[in-house]
Amino acid sequence: MPELAEVAYFVRQWRAGVGAVVERVETHPRARVFRESGAKEIAAALRGKVLTAAEAAGKQALFRFAEEIWLGIHLGMSGRLFVAAERAGMAPWAESPAGQPQPQHDHLVLHMVNGVALIYNDPRMFGAVRLHRGQDAPEWWRKIPGALTAKEFSEEKLRGILARHPRVLVKSLLLRQEYFPGIGNWMTDEILWRARVSPHRRAEEMGVEEIAVLWRTIRQVCRDALRVIGERWYPVPDAWLFNHRWQRGGICPKDGSPLRYETIGGRTAAWCSQCQR
Numbered sequence: 001m002p003e004l005a006e007v008a009y010f011v012r013q014w015r016a017g018v019g020a021v022v023e024r025v026e027t028h029p030r031a032r033v034f035r036e037s038g039a040k041e042i043a044a045a046l047r048g049k050v051l052t053a054a055e056a057a058g059k060q061a062l063f064r065f066a067e068e069i070w071l072g073i074h075l076g077m078s079g080r081l082f083v084a085a086e087r088a089g090m091a092p093w094a095e096s097p098a099g100q101p102q103p104q105h106d107h108l109v110l111h112m113v114n115g116v117a118l119i120y121n122d123p124r125m126f127g128a129v130r131l132h133r134g135q136d137a138p139e140w141w142r143k144i145p146g147a148l149t150a151k152e153f154s155e156e157k158l159r160g161i162l163a164r165h166p167r168v169l170v171k172s173l174l175l176r177q178e179y180f181p182g183i184g185n186w187m188t189d190e191i192l193w194r195a196r197v198s199p200h201r202r203a204e205e206m207g208v209e210e211i212a213v214l215w216r217t218i219r220q221v222c223r224d225a226l227r228v229i230g231e232r233w234y235p236v237p238d239a240w241l242f243n244h245r246w247q248r249g250g251i252c253p254k255d256g257s258p259l260r261y262e263t264i265g266g267r268t269a270a271w272c273s274q275c276q277r
C-alpha cells in the first residue's frame, strides 16, 4: 500500500504534465475508482484545462487545474501514478500482488499537449478519484494534519497523542492518519525497529526518554523515506529494515536475528525481538 514517500514519488511523476493542457481523457467508466465522481464528469471537466499544480499530503494526492477544478486521487492498496514514457522503467513494487503495472488497469489517462500521458493504474481498485470545483482545495484535503517533518509536529504533540490513548498499542496508534498522515505498515515497522520499541508496547508504557527517541525517529524515517523513495524510488539502503521485512524469513540487519512476523492491529508487523523491547 502506498505510504507517504510512495505517494510523493507518484505525484512527482505527474508533475511532468504541470503547465500543459489536457488534450484528451481516457477512462474505464465502470471502474470502481469512479464510485465517488463519475468518469464522464471527470473527463468533461478536465478536457482543455491546464494542470497547474500537483501536491502530496499524507497518503493523498491533489492536482489543481485551471478554472477552479481539482482532482484528488487516493491510491488505495495498489494504485500508482506514472507517465507513459516511464512504464518500462518502473522498479518492482514489493507489496503489490499484481507485480508490474498492466495497461488494462490504466483507469484514467490524461493525454497532455506536451506529449506526456499521465496514467493512474490500479489493479485492485480500492483507490478513488474525486473531482472538486471551487476556489479552495476540497475539505478532505484541508483536514489532513500538517506533515510530520514540519515544525508543528512537536515532541509535546506526540506525548499528547500517546497520553490520550494509553491502552492502545504504539504500532496501532502510528497507523492512525488523523495523527500521523502518510504513515503505513512498513513505516511503522521501520520506526519501531529503529527506535527499539516492541510492537506490543502500549502508549502508557512509554517513558519520557523513549517518547523523545520515538519522536526523533518518526521524523527521521519520514525524511529518509521522502529522500530515497520519494525522490527516486530505489535503491533503499540495506541498513534499513525495509529491504528485509517483505518476505517471511527476513533477518534483522542490525544483529542478524531472524525477524518475527505477527498480525497486530490487523496488519502484519515485522520486528526483531532482540532489538525491540
Ligand SMILES: [Zn+2]
Pocket: 252, 253, 254, 255, 256, 257, 272, 273, 274, 275, 276
Ligand atoms: Zn535486531
